[in-house]
Each structure stands twice: as structure tokens, then as C-alpha cells.
Amino acid sequence: MAARSGEFELIARHFAPIAQSDPAALSLKDDAAVFSPPAGHEVVVTTDALVADVHFRSIDDPDLIAKKVLRVNLSDLAAMGAKPGGVVLSAGYNRDLSDEWVEQFAKGFGQDCKSFGVSLWGGDTVVTPGPTFFSLTAFGYVPAGRALRRDMAKPGDVLAVTGTLGDAALGQAVLNDEFPDLDKDLAAYLQDRYLLPKPRLDESAVCAAANTRLAAMDVSDGLAGDCRKICAASNVGLVINRDAIPLSDAAKSIVDVDESQWERVLAGGDDYELLIAGSPDDIAALGDMVTVIGGVTDEVGTVSLVGVDGKTAELADSGFDHFK
């Protein structure tokens, strides 16, 4: 964690207070942090890079951006059934950003670290002539051998999902003024789903505690593409019933008047819900926490969508092309 010009002061002023409570961070004064998983636990590690105006909107509030950077990584921990421990943050701030921007970013980051019980263990701060970027690495703990994985789905399993899908992609469209006539409360709901994802840590803990064979991942890139990853890892196929996909009132109000918006529900990313496959009994045991949306087949690599009229089509990553 090399310090460049001005970095040391920046860290001390804005980030060290966030880190002070955890001895692992060594007060951010060292080259590295030191930590241990609790006895009988393994370390789960995940990393996500986010670039301004590619993965987040640079015009958004810095504190919201900070929270998104943290939360997308916590969602990856949730996908593995891990309880968050700490994070290290690499930040490349565009050279024209103000100190106030960084201060607001640090403030939001600190608030979210506190509310999710996560410690900032260190990082690296650099200045870039290009777009601002962040790379967060998050660490969580899971009882040894109990991490949720993508490669555990079997033909005959059912496929379920937490929460509702499509909200974030529709929220991004709202922010781009694509639905000017949408009810203000519904619009605000969708925007919030895009700007401030809620990692499914509680639901993840329930899955991990169930101690049954469950395959899991988070829906970050869109249902279609993420289903394909479960297929690849588990060597299976998936079939999804479009009618069964849980929608928020806001999303429903949009797809009811514009059928083409289903593409956003099926292929839009950033929802950060959990996609879970398991035996019908094991999924039923999860109760109201999830909605069953389909099943696992032995048609390796094929993700099929059963439409409202009962017709089946192969689901492309971009959404659905056309029914057969």
C-alpha cells in the first residue's frame, strides 16, 4: 500500500477515523492489515472494480457512490453465504475531483461500514488523469466447507430468487428520463433500487445455516447472463417461467403497459438479489424469503424461458430474442 503525493494526508483525514475501531487495520499506518478468521471458519474474498460512468454515474452523490461500491461487494459475500468482516479499498480519484467530493465519499463509506458491521482494513489511494475508479476487496467468514457455490445445482432442483427483479435496470432508465409519466413514488422506488442496492446478507445467512446442498449467486449482471453462469459451473440447464418472476408494483406498472420492458427484467443487472437452486424441499424450507421461478434441467448450458402463453424460447444474455 504505497502512499503517493498527498495520499497520506488524505487517508489520515478522511479514512483513518473509519478504520480506528478495528485493530486489524493497524490504524492504516502500515503496509498491510492483519486478521484471522474465527475458529472453524474460512475466509471468503471477493473483489469488484467500478469505473465512473461505466459502473456508476459520476454525477451522483459521492456518498451514494461509496455505498454502492461497498454494497456490490457485500452482495458477492452474500452470494457465498459469508458474514462480512473487513474491506480494503483501492481508489483512483480523477485529478480534478475536489477534496469535498472525497470527504463526502469517505463519509458515506464510513456510514455504510458502520451499518453493515464492516471494518476498513486498509487500501491504496492514487490520482488518475482518467475516470475515477474504485476496486474494493471484501472479506467474509463462513464455517469451514459451508460456502455457497455456483456449482451445486442438479437436474430436478427448483430455481428461486429473493426480492424482485428488474427494478435496478428500470431505475436506471428512470434516471435517464425514459418514463416521464411514471408515478413519482414508484419512480423514486426504482431509482433507489439502482442507486443503493441492498445486499441480501440476512437471506444468505439463512441459506448458509440451512446446511443443505444449495447453489447460489447474486444477480448482478442480469438474470439471463447469471443463469448461464450457474449452468456453466454446475453443468446443467435452467428453465424459467416468466409469469413466476417476482416484480415490484413499480416494475409491474411498467411492463403491464410496455411488454418490451420485460427485456430489462430478464437481462438488466444491478438487482443484487440471490439466485438459489436446490431440491424442492430445501427451497421450500427457505419459506417466504424466496420465490420459485423455475427449475434445473439436464439440457446442459441451455437457459429457457416459458412465456405467458406457454411457449418456450431460449433466453439470450441480452434478454429474449424471439419465441420459437
Place this chain on the structure above:
Amino acid sequence: MAARSGEFELIARHFAPIAQSDPAALSLKDDAAVFSPPAGHEVVVTTDALVADVHFRSIDDPDLIAKKVLRVNLSDLAAMGAKPGGVVLSAGYNRDLSDEWVEQFAKGFGQDCKSFGVSLWGGDTVVTPGPTFFSLTAFGYVPAGRALRRDMAKPGDVLAVTGTLGDAALGQAVLNDEFPDLDKDLAAYLQDRYLLPKPRLDESAVCAAANTRLAAMDVSDGLAGDCRKICAASNVGLVINRDAIPLSDAAKSIVDVDESQWERVLAGGDDYELLIAGSPDDIAALGDMVTVIGGVTDEVGTVSLVGVDGKTAELADSGFDHFK
């Protein structure tokens, strides 16, 4: 670790083969990696961000860049006395980079992972309209409570350093054609020291095994600035004898004819040598591995340089300003 357009294929083709040997990586198919430190050990974690044409030269060979990205992080592990375990790599490739560039990068990265016994556990690959950037997070293991830290120096300690200082900064100057008359072998030596740092992992292991009170860090930002960090962390002062600073034949041939080049030795970064403070006996026990260059004082926060003529000056981060 969300996959963006094309990322999944890129990872599969170039990076998955590097990761295949370690089960922690879950074949890079999951959201995260899972690992455990050996019994009785803690995890040391460090992260470094590098931006093209800020921290590395984009015109250099991609395989050399890859090795530098890895090695600067391994040097941070060395600074903590940790044995490398695995790494996760966030990469933001400029959208105009060729697939061959990425392939060469992955090749160099894989070679170095192998030679340092490090596993690639995962990462995130994105495309950016700005300069290419990398953020590597490295994990090492250290016996519990034995990590080397910056805050362990005490007045009366001696200050020592591995290898030679100034080579990397002078090597960068060579690459910028600042010493056209320099002997070709010496020039090549200096360039290599800049392009391909050698993390002091063996020396670090000796320090950690000594199990004595040693303060340590790696010289990544230049001797002057890095000394100041030991002062801040340990609440001490430092005094350095310029005459005692170990120089390579190449560096000596430069400063002997141009006194002003001492500034590069004192303030230039990228040497990745270890800076170690400890009792005279404990440092002596390290033998030929280190050279004593000064001592630790109770003048908190002051880094002094004793010049060739015995005069003392305060050493600024930028090198030395002027003697009193």
C-alpha cells in the same frame, strides 16, 4: 466479482489456467474465493493500485507490467514478514487495448505467480475509456502476533536497509534518456531495477523468524518519505548517514560525477528494499543481509541527514533541501 461484457471469456481464456492449481480459486467460476490460513497463522492483506503512465509506463512490455503489479504487492507482504499465499486482481483495461496485450499481460502474470509460489484466487475485469489500471490485493500468512510493523522502532535503535538504494529512480531516468553516456551494462542494470523490482521475501522471512522487536517497511516511495512514516508510526525521529547508504556500482558512477543525483537516491521510489529498525544486537544478528545507514532518535518526527562533511540537515520528502 461481477462479469461484464466479454469478461467471462477473457478470464476463461487467459487467467483461469493460472488459477487452476489452487482449489481456493474455485476455478474462477464463483463470486469469490475461499481460503484458510495455516494453523497458528494470521492473514496479512495488502493492496496497491497502479495506473498506466502514472505508476507504470504503458509503452513497456505487458509481461513486465504484470510482473511489476504483482511484485510491488509481494514487497508489501515482505514488509510485514508474511509468506505470500494468493492474490486477487482487479483489472481495468483501456478499451483500445488489443487482446494480444491482455494475453501477454496474463502470461507474465502467470510466470511470476509460479516463480513466487502465489496463486491467483480471483478478480474482476472491466473495460475503461481511461488509462488502464490494476488493483492487486495480495494475501500472505504470518505466525500469529509476529507480523513486522512500522510502529516498533525505539530511540537507540539502529536503522538498516537491504540491497542498494536509488537504483530504480535512476533507472527510470535512464529510460527517459537522461544519462546517454552511461555504460550500457550499468544502464541495463538500473533499468531492470526499475522495471522488475525484486520483493525481499527471503530477507523478510529471516526478520520474521528472528522473533525479535524489529520495525520494518518497504522503501516504495523513497527513503526520505518512508522514513517519515516510520517516525509517525513509532513516534520517533531518524538520523541517516549519507555516506553509509549502500549504492550499486551503477548508482555510484552517477552520483560521483553529479552530486545532485543524490536527490534520487534519497527521495526516489520504487526500490522495494526493506527498511528495518531494531536494537544494535538484533540488527547485527541479521548479518550481511542489511547495511546500517543510521539510527533512531527521540526527536519525534524529524528525519535528519548527516552529509559527507559531517554537517546535518533535515531531510525533506523531496530529498534534501539545503544543509543548515
